[in-house]
Amino acid sequence: MTERELERRAKHKLAVLKHVEEVSGNVSATCRYYGITRTCYYRWLKRYEEEGFEGLKDRSSAPHNSPTATSAGVVEKILWLRQQYHFGPGKISMYLERYHQVKISPSGVWRLLYKAGVNRLPASQRYKRRETRWKRYEKQRPGHQLQVDVKFIEPLGQKGRKKRYYQYTAIDDCTRLRVLRAYPRNDQKTAIAFVDHVLSKLPFKVDQVQTDNGQEFGSVFHWHLIDKGIGHVRIKPRTPRLDGKVERSHRIDSEEFYRLLEGEVIDDARLFEVRLQEWEDYYNYDRPHGALGGQTPYERLRQKAADPLS
Structure with a gap:
């Protein structure tokens, strides 16, 4: 409440007190006229006699002590x-x-x-109505399916001609465990190098890899996976929602990693790779995941290892 409003309300109370003295001469009649109780009138009168006009201003109704209040x-x-x-x-x-x-x-x-x-939240982050959201699903076994995608990035603080970099991301459909790596090129040779890196790093066997229809996931990449005994499926064109988990993880990267690098100079590809690895470790081992009920991906992996049916 503004000071002007407090002043206006205090003047109204003073007018009630003056009404008894100058008009009605009777407390009960004045209280009926203004629609207040006698108790209220005498409380105002007492404050006015003790503190003057300032005593008629409204006071906070908050308790003096709140032992259960959040610190x-x-x-x-x-x-x-x-x-x-x-x-x-x-x-x-x-x-x-x-x-x-x-x-x-x-x-x-x-x-x-x-x-x-x-x-x-900002418009891009707001909750969507249930009927406009897609139904969530997840595979029940680690390695049953990986979603792999590419995100264009530009390390901050580059001087001269800017280089293009690409973040390759693989996420396990069951545990949400992720593997990230940045490359200066985006082609099938790079995609093959990345998937070999992923297979060497994950602590479980991979049965299938799902990608979009990008040129980096062409026939050479496809047959490389087949030769390793791993299936390869492509989503329908123009349906990125079918790669929802990796797409959502890229949004998390933008909100919780890249956005916080603003203003920080990173013009060294190796330094950037170090920072990306730190972010990957934090995501897998320390960051609670909402879709996992507050578990980290690594905790979900341990849970699945102990009880595959959980």
């Missing part, structure tokens, strides 16, 4: 995660419990975001 430190962490990563209440709740041993419900997080005026 300022936790609120600061919630707002930082929201503004830095655009996390929703559920993801923020997961992060607080995992990394700060703070248990707070998603609804409690939302109330704090609403109070701070940051409950609405």
